[in-house]
Amino acid sequence: MEAMRSRRAGAVQLRKRRSKLYSKEEAAAGAAGLFGESVYFVVFAVVFRVVNCGLVQTSFVPDEYWQAIEVAHNMTFNYGYLTWEWNEGLRGFTYPLLFAVLYKVLYWTGKDDVSFLIWLPRLLQAVFSSIADVRLYGLVRRMENSHVAKWVYLSQLCSWFTWYCSSRTLTNTMETVLGTLALYYYPLEGSPTKNSTKYLLFVALAFLVRPTALILWVPLLLYHFSKEQKKLDLLIHQCLPVGLLTLGGSLIIDWMYYGKWTIVQWNFLKFNVVQNLGSFYGSHPWHWYVTQGFPVIIGTHLPFFVHGCMVAPRRYRILLVAIVWTLLIYSTLSHKEFRFIYPVLPLCMIFCGFSFSNIKRWKKAAIGLLVLSNLLPALYTGLIHQRGALDIMTNVQQLCHKENSSLLVLMPCHSIPYYSHVHCPIKMNFLECPPDLEDHDTYIDEADVFYASPLAWLNAEFYDSRRLPTHLVLFSVLEQEISPFLTRNNYVRAASVFHTHLPEGRIGSHIYLYEQQVL
Structure with missing residues (x-):
């Protein structure tokens, strides 16, 4: 009986020593490194x-x-x-x-x-x-x-x-x-x-x-x-x-x-x-x-x-x-x-x-x-893949140094970053696409309206030339379709950046920045 008690006491002491040893090792590890x-x-x-x-x-x-x-x-x-x-x-x-x-x-x-x-x-x-x-x-x-x-x-x-x-x-x-x-x-x-x-x-x-x-x-x-x-x-x-x-x-x-x-x-x-x-x-x-x-x-x-x-x-x-x-x-x-x-x-x-x-x-x-x-x-x-959305912002940042600059983003909504990547309060607009929260059967967001007929949308939106933005950003797939609008309003391509090898739908291989030339 005494031998059993002694062995039990010894086992308890061993567990205690192991527990203390673990605590010391954990504390030492914590001192050696920030996270233990x-x-x-x-x-x-x-x-x-x-x-x-x-x-x-x-x-x-x-x-x-x-x-x-x-x-x-x-x-x-x-x-x-x-x-x-x-x-x-x-x-x-x-x-x-x-x-x-x-x-x-x-x-x-x-x-x-x-x-x-x-x-x-x-x-x-x-x-x-x-x-x-x-x-x-x-x-x-x-x-x-x-x-x-x-x-x-x-x-x-x-x-x-x-x-x-x-x-x-x-x-x-x-x-x-x-x-x-x-x-x-x-x-x-x-x-x-x-x-x-x-x-x-x-x-x-x-x-x-x-x-x-x-x-x-x-x-x-x-x-x-x-x-x-x-x-x-x-x-x-x-x-x-x-x-x-x-x-x-x-x-x-x-x-x-x-x-x-x-x-x-x-x-x-x-x-x-x-x-x-x-x-x-x-x-x-x-x-x-x-x-x-x-x-x-x-x-x-x-x-x-x-x-x-x-x-x-x-x-x-x-x-x-x-x-x-x-x-x-x-x-x-x-x-x-x-x-x-x-x-x-x-x-x-x-x-x-x-x-x-x-x-x-x-x-x-x-x-x-x-x-x-x-x-x-x-x-x-x-x-490589989809880098154009960030690269084009370097060109957009330059608009901060030009007087009365304004930008219109003719891309699927939220395709590029915004003021966080420009950090100056220039006028910028983009095609919006909020969901229909009121369950209207005929609801179509602004981006879908634009892409249904881009040239018609631009002509209707900018019937007054004084409303035209000084710069446009768009994917390369859109360029040909709106080229009459670009030519008529004296827009010239100011920058072109690669975006993706896998263009699809409204997403083009390149992103273009157009600037309106003052005659």
Whole structure:
């Protein structure tokens, strides 16, 4: 009996020593690096994403400007354009406020040069993405070991779509960052440390930035709740305070800028999910994410992801459930985009890492294939495809130095950035395309009216030559159709920039800037 008691006491002491040792190791790691990870991975991740940022010089979707830095420019400098979503209270000011603070600092220090306004928000977003990279590595190192963690880290850095999006000022990018940080603190089975408050805080912040972020977290939250023994404590002492703090902060920020109490998260979900009015901007078949969307964004990681799902420990199956759930829920919505499912990629990289850690033969060949097959699309989409929308803004910026300059953008609405990339209050107009919120059967937006008969629209709009803008921006496919208008009003091509090798419909291979010559 005494021997048994002695062994039990010894086991208790051993567990205590191990617990203290773990705490000391964690504290030492925290002192060595900013995020509790090794200095090497922190520094490398930041440098990698900063280089990543510099090598992404193309446009992706309008929201990276019009729902982020364009709003921040308006908040800071009191001029600019807010899209219809802001008039309807569908968007929150919490995310743009991040860049507005940055812009305000630049203004106070007299450094609000247009190049800083363009690049610093992207650099800031790149740094946030690097933090997420490090946390993803740290999660797997803590749950498994450094060997598996390094393969997950490599998979993450090799992802062409993450490269393409990680430095863009998209709500989807910040949603992905916050979701990864939340995952780091999520109480997965077998996790040596648990901090429900922190993970719930990051989930709540992701919800504020983009309410659909909750879709990914529904199965994870339900799983946590089902496994939690003190369910009432979880709800009262953790969920409720975090929810009140974050939602309350969001309400106050939006009240300051809207001038009234506005629950933008509900308005956003009502428009995009309940009413499904996002279909106004295009619709896809229900299977699009499964047959096209997901295979494209995961790219050549796909076979490693599938293999990883088979060899990963059982406790990670909840992450696979979350991935499948997200794809299925988004598949029910008519309007689909690649970026909507970007937040599932970090979860996929965990399974890819398990795949590489279990490959015994042809590992070097597999790594070489992965790197090369992702490098080419990353560089092409980052440096070449759709770069004209940004390149033409260099020419537009020159209008700030010309008296009485005005610009009309004859392109699909929101094709190029706006005042955030010009930073002077010249008169600019573009073809607008707000959706029909009142359900009119015969509603046609201004852009569609224009493209139905461009020459007729221009002749009707500018019947008085005194109303003509001094400059026009248009895609090359439109030039021939409106050439009589251009000739008659003495417009000459002042600049031409390459845009894409894949012109389609209203999108041309080049973008032209026309200037009216004074006779």
